[in-house]
Amino acid sequence: xxxxxxxxxxxxxxxxxxxxxxxxxxxxxxxxxxxxxxxxxxxxxxxxxxxxxxxxxxxxxxxxxxxxxxxxxxxxxxxxxxxxxxxxxxxxxxxxxxxxxxxxxxxxxxxxxxxxxxxxxxxxxxxxxxxxxxxxxxxxxxxxxxxxxxxxxxxxxxxxxxxxxxxxxxxxxxxxxxxxxxxxxxxxxxxxxxxxxxxxxxxxxxxxxxxxxxxxxxxxxxxxxxxxxxxxxxxxxxxxxxxxxxxxxxxxxxxxxxxxxxxxxxxxxxxxxxxxxxxxxxxxxxxxxxxxxxxxxxxxxxxxxxxxxxxxxxxxxxxx
Amino acid sequence: xxxxxxxxxxxxxxxxxxxxxxxxxxxxxxxxxxxxxxxxxxxxxxxxxxxxxxxxxxxxxxxxxxxxxxxxxxxxxxxxxxxxxxxxxxxxxxxxxxxxxxxxxxxxxxxxxxxxxxxxxxxxxxxxxxxxxxxxxxxxxxxxxxxxxxxxxxxxxxxxxxxxxxxxxxxxxxxxxxxxxxxxxxxxxxxxxxxxxxxxxxxxxxxxxxxxxxxxxxxxxxxxxxxxxxxxxxxxxxxxxxxxxxxxxxxxxxxxxxxxxxxxxxxxxxxxxxxxxxxxxxxxxxxxxxxxxxxxxxxxxxxxxxxxxxxxxxxxxxxx
DNA sequence: TTGTACGCGTTATCAC
DNA sequence: GTGATAACGCGTACAA
Numbered sequence: 001x002x003x004x005x006x007x008x009x010x011x012x013x014x015x016x017x018x019x020x021x022x023x024x025x026x027x028x029x030x031x032x033x034x035x036x037x038x039x040x041x042x043x044x045x046x047x048x049x050x051x052x053x054x055x056x057x058x059x060x061x062x063x064x065x066x067x068x069x070x071x072x073x074x075x076x077x078x079x080x081x082x083x084x085x086x087x088x089x090x091x092x093x094x095x096x097x098x099x100x101x102x103x104x105x106x107x108x109x110x111x112x113x114x115x116x117x118x119x120x121x122x123x124x125x126x127x128x129x130x131x132x133x134x135x136x137x138x139x140x141x142x143x144x145x146x147x148x149x150x151x152x153x154x155x156x157x158x159x160x161x162x163x164x165x166x167x168x169x170x171x172x173x174x175x176x177x178x179x180x181x182x183x184x185x186x187x188x189x190x191x192x193x194x195x196x197x198x199x200x201x202x203x204x205x206x207x208x209x210x211x212x213x214x215x216x217x218x219x220x221x222x223x224x225x226x227x228x229x230x231x232x233x234x235x236x237x238x239x240x241x242x243x244x245x246x247x248x249x250x251x252x253x254x255x256x257x258x259x260x261x262x263x264x265x266x267x268x269x270x271x272x273x274x275x276x277x278x279x280x281x282x283x284x285x286x287x288x289x290x291x292x293x294x295x296x297x298x299x300x301x302x303x304x305x306x307x308x309x310x311x312x313x314x315x316x317x318x319x320x
Numbered sequence: 321x322x323x324x325x326x327x328x329x330x331x332x333x334x335x336x337x338x339x340x341x342x343x344x345x346x347x348x349x350x351x352x353x354x355x356x357x358x359x360x361x362x363x364x365x366x367x368x369x370x371x372x373x374x375x376x377x378x379x380x381x382x383x384x385x386x387x388x389x390x391x392x393x394x395x396x397x398x399x400x401x402x403x404x405x406x407x408x409x410x411x412x413x414x415x416x417x418x419x420x421x422x423x424x425x426x427x428x429x430x431x432x433x434x435x436x437x438x439x440x441x442x443x444x445x446x447x448x449x450x451x452x453x454x455x456x457x458x459x460x461x462x463x464x465x466x467x468x469x470x471x472x473x474x475x476x477x478x479x480x481x482x483x484x485x486x487x488x489x490x491x492x493x494x495x496x497x498x499x500x501x502x503x504x505x506x507x508x509x510x511x512x513x514x515x516x517x518x519x520x521x522x523x524x525x526x527x528x529x530x531x532x533x534x535x536x537x538x539x540x541x542x543x544x545x546x547x548x549x550x551x552x553x554x555x556x557x558x559x560x561x562x563x564x565x566x567x568x569x570x571x572x573x574x575x576x577x578x579x580x581x582x583x584x585x586x587x588x589x590x591x592x593x594x595x596x597x598x599x600x601x602x603x604x605x606x607x608x609x610x611x612x613x614x615x616x617x618x619x620x621x622x623x624x625x626x627x628x629x630x631x632x633x634x635x636x637x638x639x640x
Numbered sequence: 641t642t643g644t645a646c647g648c649g650t651t652a653t654c655a656c
Numbered sequence: 657g658t659g660a661t662a663a664c665g666c667g668t669a670c671a672a
Contacts, residue, residue: 079388
């Protein structure tokens, strides 16, 4: 692989001149520029990225931490990140964690090691304290409804959204309401639980721990949930669930079992993916892709990083 | 940021010794090793990745080209790649292309620029000729049913699988069979079309161009397809479709319209995702994740790279 | 077992 | 406009 020095030699100029034409600097006589181009052509020259990265101290690489790429919610965020990243000429380094703190630390080490210029957490398991320690090495953005402001964050107001969802179920006559979460320990889930407790208090209903279902993320989970529901002695009449996938699983199974929806069992979910529309599932729309885009914008704008809350919207369909 | 030289100075050793403890080389006296560790601790030393990459000429970074992360098929491949990559300490650089050749070229340039050690195409739009030109710069793996063997490839035998699917529909009494493709220009789609022509010839049916539906990938596409089907003057009685998403959209809409399945309309799809099981969609299982894993193994094994065909399996359910 | 010196390929500074 | 030359931070022959 030819390097910049060989080009300089062949073109009869200095390495600095070669570097100049490489980076489209002005102040290079046209003849020399031509000569350099010819030399590059002849030797099939192409720049070495790690060398540039070392020299410049930046890489145009953006790290993205996500638990699993197969959960549409995260896939959508990444899509948004990719789309916006494209505009800023950023490549994406994906770190799949399965909520493993060790893996998240690896991602943070990539930041400290200057391999990536910034890092976006679509979700996290590591503590804020630890993550903040890495902030000096580059911008870190959280995709969660965070209370702190040291680290910029992008999210919908989850507590408000969950309360709105519950209120909607209330107006439809439900008081026995259960809910599902993706991961109880998550920040967003905490907000949702809080909202749940608030509303249950308001309507003088006990907070039944067994009505808060953890680790519900997929269609399969939804299927099991409805099966579960059938076997329960005291049954909720409505569910506010993690996402459209869980709702889809629930609805499909409910229909098979001849459960009347929404009379016997009402379901409201989050996200508003294609599947929700196709199955007429009532859901709360989240601008997921937009979150990813905003996160990248935060990476780019050194100045006004902050906590941003995006709007959500309740979509009334047939399952409530 | 402290560098290796400062550590050497503080620890009272040479840079090579520091490098040795950094890389767990033998032949370092314990006292010196301790001293180095202490110095690293005190200065909060951490290695600079681009520098290592430049010096070693490799990065442990693996490029992954994919059209869209939102299509479950590609997400699954990436999942497999990530899982296997983990074992080999590989990080993933994602290049989302939307089948844009320009973007694929960018990915190839990353390979030439030594930013990534290898590249996996989950799908491609660029010509084999162009891609092959980049092979000298690092291993390139294709996730497609390729006829050539210069570039290693991982896939199921698409032609065989499609023929098996069509045969299955035949045994169920269907002769008027339509099919859908993700992208007509794709290698896998070519195989599928070929199989389609072969079988149609065999049963003396014309190959109706309007019964080969292109650009069908999502649930929405499936919905439109069934709506379309209703408006057709001459209707096929069976569809062999791109993937489970398209099938799901078709089935949902068919049920709503009171279309009798599988009598009036039979649907067989590919992939066997969760949604297919949940909706009892007959489908042809593809070991997608396994493909990703195998691709990574090809990247690692310098020697026996080749063309590998993974097994598929027809899953009988309720839509045929 | 340890240290010196050079190479990796590029950018940036400064003098001309 | 142009060219030396010093960084950038690390790995590694080679010598000792």
